[in-house]
Structures are given as structure tokens and as C-alpha cells.
Amino acid sequence: MRYVATLHVRTKPEVRDPQGEAALGALRSLGLDVSKVRTGKEIVVTFDARDEAAAEEAIRTMGNELLANPVIEDYEYDVKEAQPA
Amino acid sequence: MTRVALLRYPGTWSERDFEHAFSLIPDVETKIVWHEDADLRGFDAAIIPGGFSYGDYLRAGAIAKISPATKELRRFAAEGKPVLGSCNGFQILCEAGLLPGALLRNASLEYRCDWIHIRVESDRTPWTAGLARQVLRMPIGHGEGCYVADADTIAELEANGQVVFRYTDERGAATLDANPNGSTANIAGVSNAEGNVVGLMPHPERCVEALLGGTDGYRVLANIAHALAGTGRAIFK
Numbered sequence: 001m002r003y004v005a006t007l008h009v010r011t012k013p014e015v016r017d018p019q020g021e022a023a024l025g026a027l028r029s030l031g032l033d034v035s036k037v038r039t040g041k042e043i044v045v046t047f048d049a050r051d052e053a054a055a056e057e058a059i060r061t062m063g064n065e066l067l068a069n070p071v072i073e074d075y076e077y078d079v080k081e082a083q084p085a
Numbered sequence: 086m087t088r089v090a091l092l093r094y095p096g097t098w099s100e101r102d103f104e105h106a107f108s109l110i111p112d113v114e115t116k117i118v119w120h121e122d123a124d125l126r127g128f129d130a131a132i133i134p135g136g137f138s139y140g141d142y143l144r145a146g147a148i149a150k151i152s153p154a155t156k157e158l159r160r161f162a163a164e165g166k167p168v169l170g171s172c173n174g175f176q177i178l179c180e181a182g183l184l185p186g187a188l189l190r191n192a193s194l195e196y197r198c199d200w201i202h203i204r205v206e207s208d209r210t211p212w213t214a215g216l217a218r219q220v221l222r223m224p225i226g227h228g229e230g231c232y233v234a235d236a237d238t239i240a241e242l243e244a245n246g247q248v249v250f251r252y253t254d255e256r257g258a259a260t261l262d263a264n265p266n267g268s269t270a271n272i273a274g275v276s277n278a279e280g281n282v283v284g285l286m287p288h289p290e291r292c293v294e295a296l297l298g299g300t301d302g303y304r305v306l307a308n309i310a311h312a313l314a315g316t317g318r319a320i321f322k
Binding site (some may be wrong): 011015017018065066069 | 206
């Protein structure tokens with residue numbers, strides 16, 4: 001079965017996000033009343049797995065071993081069956 | 086003869102500088118080792134030089150952590166052999182979990198290329214024996230050198246003497262101005278609990294002779310020959 005997983009990786013709340021701070025300053029300079037900006041990234045992975053449980057396990061391996069660094073980042077994900085082309 | 090492996094990942098750029106640096110040190114020979122062919126048997130120490138391994142994609146050092154060389158490095162480090170990572174090499178060691186903590190974008194968001202001072206906080210590593218409390222002047226060149234770890238880890242590192250280098254001014258005071266990247270507690274380098282694996286953001290290989298503007302890197306790198314020969318004292322050049 002083919003699956004598509006979307007991971008949202010974010011810097012942990014207690015860890016500084018210098019890119020977010022820079023964007024905050026820039027947004028304020030546009031005259032907007034912005035109080036906080038946090039950045040992150042979205043990673044979309046298409047892969048094959050036996051069933052949904054195996055797909056979940058694979059995506060957690062991807063997140064824990066490579067796509068996020070647990071020292072500084074958290075991630076969330078959702079997995080769906082790929083739509084036939 | 087002390088045999089030092091210089092690991093080369095795709096995008097590593099400081100391995101030749103390390104090769105040159107060690108060529109100035111008596112009784113040390115080096116070999117540049119491609120990451121896919123990494124076999125560290127027969128080597129006495131390993132260096133992870135700086136650069137932009139895998140283009141810094143995903144996070145600096147992240148992709149290198151799953152290379153065959155890093156697997157071999159884990160085995161080598163577990164045997165207690167000395168390992169030194171500089172700049173991107175420090176980032177790789179942190180990503181691989183061989184050192185605690187992580188390196189974020191510099192607090193200034195600027196790439197910093199400069200000469201800075203670091204104070205040696207621990208002489209209980211093969212790289213810093215005999216250098217306790219010495220203030221060294223070294224170059225840096227990095228965009229992601231802001232060292233962070235959770236508060237418990239930082240407290241543990243301080244208590245165990247695993248903070249090896251701290252950014253200071255030229256007199257050895259760890260001031261805010263002396264911190265080039267926003268690192269927690271001015272930390273410039275740390276070791277593992279055993280002390281054999283050390284990472285730092287500055288570049289010891291770029292200050293090994295007067296022509297390069299400084300020689301303090303020689304004092305760190307030359308240590309490896311003496312540490313392994315059992316004399317355990319840095320020589321000063």
C-alpha cells in the first residue's frame with residue numbers, strides 16, 4: 001500500500017527560534033501588531049508500507065531518526081493512503 | 086607514530102587543512118577517509134573536519150549521522166579512542182548523539198567569520214591535557230553555532246566538567262560580548278562523559294603556524310601525539 005505522510009517539524013517552545021524572531025521584527029516594521037512568530041517546516045513523504053500500522057511505525061522512525069532532532073524539535077504528522085493518479 | 090583518520094563526507098571542506106596542520110606535528114601521520122569506506126581499525130584518533138556535509142540540508146550535520154562513517158565512528162568512540170569534531174564536525178557529533186546538545190542558527194542570524202578567544206575549561210580530554218585555564222585565540226566561521234541543551238543537561242555538563250571550551254574575551258572573562266553566536270553559558274565546545282569525544286565550533290586546524298595568524302590550534306592538535314604516547318603534556322610552540 002502506498003501512503004503519503006505530512007510531518008510538521010517545529011522548534012520546541014523553550015528553544016529560541018532566531019528565524020521567527022527576525023520575521024517578527026520584519027512584520028512589525030510593516031506596521032502590523034504582531035506579538036510572536038515561530039517557524040517550522042513541512043515535510044511530505046510518499047512511501048510504501050504493508051498496512052496503516054506499519055506506515056505509522058515507518059513515519060515515526062523517519063521523524064525520530066532523521067527528520068526531526070528530538071533535542072530541539074517536536075513534530076506532528078498525519079498519514080493517508082495515496083490517491084491513485 | 087600516531088595515526089589520525091580525517092573523515093570526509095560529501096561537502097566536508099577542512100580535511101586538507103587538518104592534513105596540513107598535522108604534517109607540522111612530529112610523529113603524527115594522517116589519512117583522509119571517505120565516509121563510505123570508513124574503516125577506523127588501525128587508527129589512534131579520528132577527526133571530523135568542518136564544512137557543509139550534505140549541504141547542511143534538513144539540519145547541519147543531520148544527514149551525515151546516518152552515513153556508514155558515523156556508524157564506524159560510534160564503534161571507535163565506544164572503544165575510548167580520541168575523536169575531535171570541529172565546526173560542522175561538532176554539529177555531526179551532536180546530531181549523532183555522540184555529544185549532548187544541539188547547534189542552532191546564530192542568535193544574530195549572521196554567519197560569523199572572525200578570530201575569537203576560548204578558555205580551556207577542562208584538561209581531562211586527550212586534546213586539552215596540559216592546557217587548563219589557557220585562553221586560546223582561534224578563528225570561527227559558522228552560521229549555526231548557537232549551542233543549546235535543556236537546563237538539566239547544561240547543569241550536568243558543568244558539574245561533570247564536560248564543558249571543554251568557553252568563549253571569553255582575551256583576558257579569559259566569559260562576557261556577553263565575547264559570545265559570537267548566543268551559545269548557552271558561552272559554551273564553545275563540550276565532551277562526552279568519558280572525555281574521549283570532543284566537539285568545538287572554532288577551527289584549531291586554521292591556526293597552526295605564524296603565517297596563518299596564530300598558533301594556538303597547534304597546542305590542541307599536538308596534544309594528541311603526546312596524550313597517546315603517555316606523556317600527557319602539551320608542547321608550546
